[in-house]
Amino acid sequence: MKFCFIILHYKNFKDTLECINSIKSKLLTKDYNIIIVDNGSLDETTKKLRELEKIKKEIDIIFLDKNLGFAKGNNIGCKYAIDKYFPEILIVINNDTLIIQEDFLEKIEKKYLETEFDILGPYIEGKDKKPQNPYLNxxxxxxxxxxxxxxxxxxxxxxxxxxxxxxxxxxxxxxxKEEYNYLIEKKGIALMGAALVFSRKYYKKYKDIFYNKTFMYCEEDILFYRIKKDNLISIYDPTIRIFHKEESTTNKLxxxxxxxxxxxxxxxxxxxxxxxxxxxxxxxx
Structure with a gap:
């Protein structure tokens, strides 16, 4: 199964590099591509990404002239991945996330073969050790x-x-807030935008992965609206895990x-x- 990681970068090279390194060092399989979207940083981090592009030929980097926000920036990265690699699975993750499981991709593949999900959300562990998925609000x-x-x-x-x-x-x-059991798998649920897994089945249905008109915020709400309206299969799987450092992009803005x-x-x-x-x-x- 072919996977593509989509990582949106904005003025934080340290986080982006750590995210890339966590993918490359942790995963057992190499059946994936990494696409970085520099969302109009136009600063020293852009220069560092251009240097990285020369060294790391296996990483695709897209440079945008201005900050298009979360939805549009990720949509550009996803479209590039689909047109070039046509993957079975798109994994859209924040640049301040880290892969922490060696079998992260194998678990996603197994879950897709079991459920044929449209969208999957992993257990997202925050820096306070608390779970951030599902999106309860x-x-x-x-x-x-x-x-x-x-x-x-x-x-x-x-x-x-x-x-x-x-x-x-x-x-x-x-x-x-009501007590919630984050260790139980759930279906038909809203998922956090820090780490979202989309199947080919999903992206063949829509022109854009995310609704293309927002800049930042409400992406999860609109995605859930799409899930409900079009009867999509959304799954939260707590056995698939990722770590999230949080709020880096907002702090830079x-x-x-x-x-x-x-x-x-x-x-x-x-x-x-x-x-x-x-x-x-x-x-x-």
């Missing part, structure tokens, strides 16, 4: 989208007015913690509006 349905649009708009206003202390107070009144919060809220709001319009168009308002 998925936004689905018109009412939930509107509710979250209003919430994000209020949070953004509080942040801009330097009333973010009120936001912290409001957060205390959030519903407590904005310097201060306040800037990071504002950047995040603004892009969440934009993506929620895009999601709302998609939901409205495809469900006749």
């Amino acid at each position: 998925v936004i689905y349905g018109k009412k939930q989208i509107i509710k979250n649009l209003l919430k994000v708009k209020i949070y953004l206003l509080l942040e801009l007015l330097n009333f973010n202390i009120l936001r912290k107070i409001l957060k205390k009144f959030k519903n407590k 904005s310097k201060s913690s306040k800037e990071q919060r504002i950047f995040k809220l603004r892009n969440q709001y934009k993506s929620l509006k895009i999601y709302f319009n998609l939901f409205k168009e495809e469900n006749n308002g």
Whole structure:
């Protein structure tokens, strides 16, 4: 079975290199290709990637002139992989993830042969040792989208007015999360975007792997909407594992913690509006 890794890079060569090295040093099989998408870094890390390209001929690197965001950047990498290699499996992972299992690909292949999944999500271990998959806070349905649009708009206003202390107070009144067993396989579930596995069966159905209009945020929600709408097979498999260092790209996009919060809220709001319009168009308002 042929695999392609798609890794989106933005101004963090250390993480990207560690991610590549974890693939090359950990995996037993060599039946894969690595595609790096430099998402408009245009800095020293771009130069380092060009140097890497000369040395590592087995790694394909795509250089973009500007940052197109998560969905578009990954879509370009996936299209390149499909056109050049036509793999059975696309593995889209953040550059701040690490492969930690020697039989990572064998486990994916076995699971596909058992289930013929469209999308698979592994157990994602965070730096706090806590699991990040499945995506339990998925936004689905018109009412939930509107509710979250209003919430994000209020949070953004509080942040801009330097009333973010009120936001912290409001957060205390959030519903407590129910206990969840992360060690049980689940089907028909929303999955985290830090590590997603797509079968050929999935990508032959769609022009783009991800909905192509968002910049950052809501990708998992829109993907779940696609899963529900088109009756796709999505599986969370806790026996397949990956490690996630988290938030590297957001930190590079904005310097201060306040800037990071504002950047995040603004892009969440934009993506929620895009999601709302998609939901409205495809469900006749």
